[in-house]
Amino acid sequence: MGDLAADTELVHVGDDTWERMLARDWEIWGPNGGYMAALALRAAAQHSGRARPANATVHFLGAASFDTPVTITAHTQRATRQATSIAVRVEQSGKPILTAMVWAVDAGLDGLAHDDAPPPHPAVWHELPTLAERAAASGVEVASRYPFWDNFEQRPLTWIADWENRELQRPLYQQWMRFTGSTPTTDPWLQAARLLLLVDLGAWPSIGRQHRVEQWMAPTIDVSCEFHRPGTGDEWFFLQGESPHAGDGLIASHQHVWNEQGQLLASGISHLLCRKIG
Numbered sequence: 523m524g525d526l527a528a529d530t531e532l533v534h535v536g537d538d539t540w541e542r543m544l545a546r547d548w549e550i551w552g553p554n555g556g557y558m559a560a561l562a563l564r565a566a567a568q569h570s571g572r573a574r575p576a577n578a579t580v581h582f583l584g585a586a587s588f589d590t591p592v593t594i595t596a597h598t599q600r601a602t603r604q605a606t607s608i609a610v611r612v613e614q615s616g617k618p619i620l621t622a623m624v625w626a627v628d629a630g631l632d633g634l635a636h637d638d639a640p641p642p643h644p645a646v647w648h649e650l651p652t653l654a655e656r657a658a659a660s661g662v663e664v665a666s667r668y669p670f671w672d673n674f675e676q677r678p679l680t681w682i683a684d685w686e687n688r689e690l691q692r693p694l695y696q697q698w699m700r701f702t703g704s705t706p707t708t709d710p711w712l713q714a715a716r717l718l719l720l721v722d723l724g725a726w727p728s729i730g731r732q733h734r735v736e737q738w739m740a741p742t743i744d745v746s747c748e749f750h751r752p753g754t755g756d757e758w759f760f761l762q763g764e765s766p767h768a769g770d771g772l773i774a775s776h777q778h779v780w781n782e783q784g785q786l787l788a789s790g791i792s793h794l795l796c797r798k799i800g
Contacts, residue, residue, distance in 0.1 A: 540594045541591045547703070549670055552585045556745075560718055563624060572605070575749050576605070578749075583621065585619075594611070608624045647698035679697060690731070693731050693733075695731065710752030713756075714752070722742060728763040738798060739798075740796040746790060751786075
């Protein structure tokens with residue numbers, strides 16, 4: 523299993539330029555998109571010197587590999603007294619992998635405040651069996667061929683034992699998740715890297731509740747994430763992903779992440795480009 527903090531550390535190789543080899547622990551059809559986006563966020567942190575990110579918007583341009591290092595560059599688009607807009611580009615052997623725009627802000631800014639995003643009242647994580655425990659009780663094998671899933675302890679809110687013959691439901695995915703390879707962090711940028719990865723993750727599993735997806739693939743082409751509460755040091759995250767619409771080859775998805783205290787930590791949207799396999 524991987525440690526997201528260690529696996530997104532960057533080696534500074536020049537002015538506003540970093541490199542690193544990608545960690546295979548985050549492999550799922552190649553390097554996971556949320557993991558790649560987290561690298562861009564780490565570069566924005568180093569470039570800006572600001573306390574925390576406010577938002578990250580990422581366009582995925584190509585698939586990376588684990589064979590050669592990626593090169594990450596960042597530049598300031600605009601800087602004010604309180605905030606900086608940073609553009610980040612990730613390339614590998616001259617091929618574009620992603621571009622990202624990140625707003626970074628100072629800590630403790632004055633402003634209006636309200637909280638009107640109650641959680642969907644899920645059971646708390648320790649009241650739910652793990653994914654492995656549910657599978658064992660149902661006599662189902664859940665071993666994944668992708669190392670990516672070894673990075674999480676998963677406690678789904680609901681369970682479908684016979685997935686192949688499931689009754690189709692509305693496209694809603696709800697699950698408690700814990701990063702197993704690393705400890706909780708109060709670093710706002712590191713927590714944001716986790717939240718961005720989770721927001722990217724929440725789209726496709728919701729689609730599988732509504733459709734039989736075995737003959738389809740739907741890579742994410744963009745994700746945008748708002749970070750609401752920085753550096754709360756949470757271990758468990760409740761991820762909800764849902765898809766309000768699919769059509770014309772595009773799938774829309776909305777994601778939210780709460781902590782155990784019922785605080786909304788992040789909100790995001792993403793688009794998936796759907797096509798038949800083969």
